[in-house]
Amino acid sequence: MMRQALFLALQSVRWYRWRTLTIVLSLSLALWLPITVRLLLLQFRTDITARANFTPLVVGAAGSRTDLVLHALYLDTPAPAATTMAEAEYIQQTGFATAIPLHIRYRTQSAGGAPGVPIVGTSLEYFDFRGLRVREGQMFSVLGECVLGAAAAHRLGLRPGDTILSAPRNVLSLAGDYPLRLSITGVLAATHSADDYVVFTDSKTAWVIDGIGHGHQNLTQATEDDLLLSRDSDSITASAAVLPYTEITPENIDSFHFHGEPGTFPLTAVIAIPESEKSRTLLLGRYGTERSLTQCLKPPEVVDDLLRIVFRAEQLVLISSLVMGVITVMLLTLVLSLSLRLREAEMQTMFRLGCSRATIGMLFGAEIVLMLTAATILALVAAWLTRLIAAESLRTLLF
């Protein structure tokens, strides 16, 4: 009997196709929204916690915990208050952990119609730590070289052998952060993480962009007068016409030097990789007692705090979806009851021919089940497609 009921129900939903389509689409939309929100948030949670769980400790200047951790994890959030290279040296000296410096204050200039991407100054340990390998070309080896994340290379349309300019943080800055032309030596293999969307260079190159290190023409008695403010037998005073180099080449690399103590050079964060659980605890203890101007954070804890807020927002979205769903179901109930009233004659005919009221109920029930099934399948497929399409956008939001 069920087969016959399904046959009649199928014929009916085909015949009343516009009514069926309206009901199925309405139900699908009502189901799609909460399912999609749930899937995307699960994806968000998976992405964000996976990277946090893989990053043991983050050290940086005292301030917002969330800003510091997100900055160290996703490499593109606003730079928190600067710490210094001394912090990385301190961590190394404790012997508890390997310190990986991060300097993320600059972006590249736009290229290939795409906006600039962050420039991450770090050490080679970062690449081992994140499991990054060069897909094309080779790793940077001297000052002024860089490698691109896979997505960054794609967006900017650049490959090894090309160059890219850094963008000054402030166009009105007269103090030194001139654009530096970086030579691209390699492109990293894609990891579908924040590392794909940035340019990596050595910390020292980042400090050159910062204006802390620079190279310039040596001033000699032979230097042309228009480059000098004054010249006497003992000294030569250069004018502003003597510019720092904006590109580090084999010819000028030897002239590059840094002013100041290396320990004072700025970093925006340090990733600490403890040797063991005990080392981790001891390092955290040190930061709890000895380093009041800095903080040592466990990224999973900070991310959990963040997710609690996000998932509170999710509850609101789900409640709104539920209310919308109830309204939709009420409206559909009204539509269906009006539709049944219009089909009263059909029901009467079936009854007169010898059909039981229970069977008639089964026929109409089968129609509702068919529409519900179609709506559920449609909603699930749409949610799955949305997740596929939105996953990349979600990563872009994160990274």
Add this chain to the structure above:
Amino acid sequence: MILIHDLQFSWPRDGFRLSIPELSISAGETVAITGASGCGKTTLLNLIAGICLPQSGTLRVADTVISDLPDAARREFRLRNAGLVFQDFRLIEYLTTYDNVLLPCRLSPAVNPTADFRARASALLAQAGLSAHSRKSVTRLSQGERQRVAICRAILLRPPLLLADEPTGNLDPETAEQILNLLLNQAAEHGATLVMVTHDRSLLSRFRRVIAFESFRRGPDGAGP
């Protein structure tokens, strides 16, 4: 085929009351029932089909006392023993012509649309001159064609009783004649009893017996035929 004795039926809401002291219709007989609108002709068909139940009296159809049957058995009895034809055809618009004819097979777990019934549906449509329309929606058929589909549906399960409620009421005289021919032929072919309500006096001569229904209405003393 049909035996009625001292049957009383009423609709309490509008005061309608039907009383039939005696009525007997033999198997294979063709009977036309006439009478003014509202006199109870359709009610009698509903009583014979077991759609309504009398308040008192005996109604025996094919040796079965309909009023003694429980609901489910009465429906089953109706499905198998009474082919119903309505004035307004009562076809299911979302089914094809062919599927409308097969409908009785789809309405009860006791009857399935087996290959036999499928072949029979096709044959009936061929007899009714509707083969070319079998895959069409019934909404694309003319009034006469629709009524022929309804007749095919009524006789699909070879019921011993055909109950037709003004089947020619919405049709032009020529089509009405064709429909009556089809009904009478099918009844004769299957040896079925045909009870047809009609207002069309021109058709009465085609029936073996005509019952003027006024005699039953509110007539505890009215004489039966």
